[in-house]
Amino acid sequence: MTHPIPNPYGHELSAPSGEERTWAVLGHLAAIIAAVVSVGWLSFVGPLLIWALYKDRSAFVRRAAAGAFNFNLAIWAMIIVGWILFITVIGIPVAVLLWIVAGIAGLFFHIRAAVKANRGESYSYPWQIRVLS
Known part of the structure; x- marks a missing residue:
């Protein structure tokens, strides 16, 4: 059963x-x-291409792709910080930990968001660097 999506402007979206x-x-x-x-x-x-294709056609798809893109920027930041720490040699254990967290978090949150999208629900990623909306 689908429920109307609340809209901050007062009326309901289909x-x-x-x-x-x-x-x-x-x-x-x-x-x-x-x-x-x-x-x-x-x-x-991938999320950037889907955002570009659907930004004017569907607000639901635009929000999903923008959230995935913004979340990936945060994951990329963790990976880059990991590489910087890896180069310092002393930071290798922290770098490896950051890479593991980035990989597991990326898989977990993207799959979780996809499941919610399949149900017709919006999902807000944690750790977003908001560039697209």
Whole structure:
């Protein structure tokens, strides 16, 4: 059963269509897919492409892809800090810990967000560096 989505402007929005839910799921999972295809280097490209395609067509898909992109920026920041610590040699244990946390958090939160999007629910990622909206 779908429920109307509350809107901050007072009126209710209709529940997202099946196509919108599918694209929102892809917006969340595109980061994982792009990371696997590019060996971790382009995880932000998938959500960015979906955001660019749907930013004017569906607010639900736009929010999903923007959240995934913004979350990936935070994950990238953790990875870069890890590399900086790794270069210092003394920071190697902290770097490895950051990489593990970034990898597990990336998988966990993207999958969790995709499941919610499949149900027609919005998801707000933790640790976002808000660039897209």
